[in-house]
Amino acid sequence: MAIALWLGLVGYFGGETVAVAAPTHPSVLGSLFSFSGKRPDNLGVHDGYLSDCPASPNCVSTQSQDGVHYIEPFTYSTSGEEAFAQIKQVVESMDNAKIVTADDHYLNAEFTSAIMGFVDDVEFYLDDEAGVIQVRSASRLGESDLGVNRDRIETIRSLLNP
Numbered sequence: 001m002a003i004a005l006w007l008g009l010v011g012y013f014g015g016e017t018v019a020v021a022a023p024t025h026p027s028v029l030g031s032l033f034s035f036s037g038k039r040p041d042n043l044g045v046h047d048g049y050l051s052d053c054p055a056s057p058n059c060v061s062t063q064s065q066d067g068v069h070y071i072e073p074f075t076y077s078t079s080g081e082e083a084f085a086q087i088k089q090v091v092e093s094m095d096n097a098k099i100v101t102a103d104d105h106y107l108n109a110e111f112t113s114a115i116m117g118f119v120d121d122v123e124f125y126l127d128d129e130a131g132v133i134q135v136r137s138a139s140r141l142g143e144s145d146l147g148v149n150r151d152r153i154e155t156i157r158s159l160l161n162p
Contacts, residue, residue, distance in 0.1 A: 039121070043123060044108070048129065050063055050135075050136040053069040057145075058144055059136070059137065059139065060135070060150045061134075062136070063134055073127075075132055080128060080133070081126070083126075083160070084107070084124070086160055087133065087160065091124075091156065096112045096114060105125065106124070106125050109121075118139065120148070120152070121137070121138055122149075135153055
């Protein structure tokens with residue numbers, strides 16, 4: 001269906017020129033060309049760790065051992081539970097965010113891009129032992145995200161610490 005619409009948009013379909021009104025609203029475009037991918041089965045906390053980032057640069061993690069993927073963990077001056085509740089509030093207020101799983105120590109959210117429907121999986125883990133909140137944000141598809149995952153985590157950090 002999407003290919004037929006695309007062919008119609010470029011004016012060629014079965015040798016005939018077809019006039020088709022192109023959708024302009026981002027949600028319509030996103031539904032026509034959705035690149036959501038499959039939800040990874042490695043999400044969650046395993047023995048105190050979030051999953052490793054893949055080799056591609058479209059992921060950041062506080063528990064990564066390399067500079068390409070590493071991002072600083074979230075620190076807090078209140079109780080860990082209060083800080084974690086604030087993260088949940090910030091994520092709930094963000095455009096294109098959907099919380100998939102949330103409890104007192106773990107939050108998984110999906111962020112969907114408005115235009116193409118790319119989905120990024122974002123995880124927060126209240127690590128009582130280390131006294132920080134661990135974070136992982138990864139694109140489901142593609143090689144590069146042009147820094148979107150890192151920027152999103154830094155935006156959330158800035159909203160917590162204005």
